[in-house]
Amino acid sequence: MPASPGTEEVAPPTLTLKERLVAWWEGYDLSGLMQRRRDAAADGPDAAAGGVSSGPAEGKHLNRKGKPLWTATRVQVSEKIWGEGFSTPGGTDFIPSMVKPLGLNPAMSVLDIGAGLGGATRTMAQQYGAWVTGLEHNPVLAELGMFRSQKSGLARQAPVQQMDLDGFKWTKRVDAIFSKEALFTIRNKEGLIDGIEAALKPRGQLLFTDYVVDPAALKQREFDSWANHEPAEPHPWTVEQYATALTQRNLDIRITEDNSDIHRSTILAAIQSLVKHLETVSMDRDTKIAVVEEVELWARRVAALNAGLRVYRFYAMKPADVG
Structure with a gap:
């Protein structure tokens, strides 16, 4: 009618x-x-939307829907999944095996780029005595990360501070730079790697893991579904792009390693553990929504790992000064 x-x-x-x-x-x-x-x-x-305009909210650290990327509730959920101080797979037990090539010791200075809540930052300081500065783009994570470092008595040895990683510059040179699945959201990776090379001392070390694209395994439809639903717009490179960028800056690549299977199994085990935990607790509605959103996020990433997305570890060294 x-x-x-x-x-x-x-x-x-x-x-x-x-x-x-x-x-x-x-x-x-x-x-x-x-x-x-x-x-x-x-x-x-307006009534259907709860009286809130459907237009995207204004702000620097929002997701693609105009909402905060991180809230206290999401942080709580992430730490329940990945461990205290972590918002991504691989907690305190995983970091030592990952950073082993660096040979960390109390005389070394380290930058942790994309430090999140500072879990890896503090682990490197606590287990090896290194002096580690965590740099995090998101102000909510940076503030909470610094609070956790202060609470752990590591405010000087493992501080976490906010920094715009798209414009990364560090004037005091360091022995090593570390990053864990953070660079794929950076648009200006060429500028970032320029800044990394400049920040390393002669014989300085670069160790990072990141999401990369494998063109040979790409399933465009599934891959695009992942890319379109990421909270922050992804800008993943291929392994070849990273290798070229590092080589062009005279960084000697020692390790190029596919860690996708480990990453996938870590995610699946954590989600399984979370499901068992949820059977024993009661939560408010906001927390339940945050849990659902976080599980959806990681389920999409697991699916993307079967559609051309990979996780690689890179290790490179800067040469000694030639005088």
């Missing part, structure tokens, strides 16, 4: 996957939830 003059037909409401998961989790009647959505839609688009 056509709509009456002066009125518009309201499209039938739909529920997102997240809403369906939360409704299932909380035992909601989906038909009742749909009816409330229809009632809200009939009152106008």
Whole structure:
């Protein structure tokens, strides 16, 4: 039946996957939830949206939907999945094997680029006595990371500070630079690597892991689905692009290693452990939504690892000064 003059037909409401998961989790009647959505839609688009404009919010550290990339609730959920001080796979037990090539000791100065909550920063300081500065683009993670370093008595030896990594420059040269799956979100990687090379002392070391693209295994549709749903826009390079960029800056590449299988199994084990944990606790609605969003994020990344995304570890050394 056509709509009456002066009125518009309201499209039938739909529920997102997240809403369906939360409704299932909380035992909601989906038909009742749909009816409330229809009632809200009939009152106008602002009512359906809870009275909030659908336009993207303004701000520097927001996701692609205009919402904060990190909140206290998301941090809490991430630490429950990955361990205290970590927001990505590989916690305190994993870092020592990863950084072994650096030969860290108390005389060494290190930068941790993309430090997040500073878990790796503090692990390197605590286990090896190195002096490590964590650099984190997101101000929420940087502030909470510094709080955790202060709480651990490592405010001087393992500070975490906010820095715009797209414009990375470090004036005091260091013995080593470390990074863990953080560079793929940096658009200006050429400038970043210029800054890294300049910050390393002669015989300085660079060790990092990152998401890279494998063109030979690329499944474009699945890969694009991952890229389009990442909270921050990804700009992944290929292994060849990293190798070329490092070689052009006279950095001697010693390790180029595919760690994708380890990364995938770590994610799956952590999610399985989380599911078992959730069976024993009760949570408020905001926390449940944050859990669902985080699980969706990592499920998409696992799927992308089967569609041309890989995780590689790179280790390179800067040559001695030739005088």
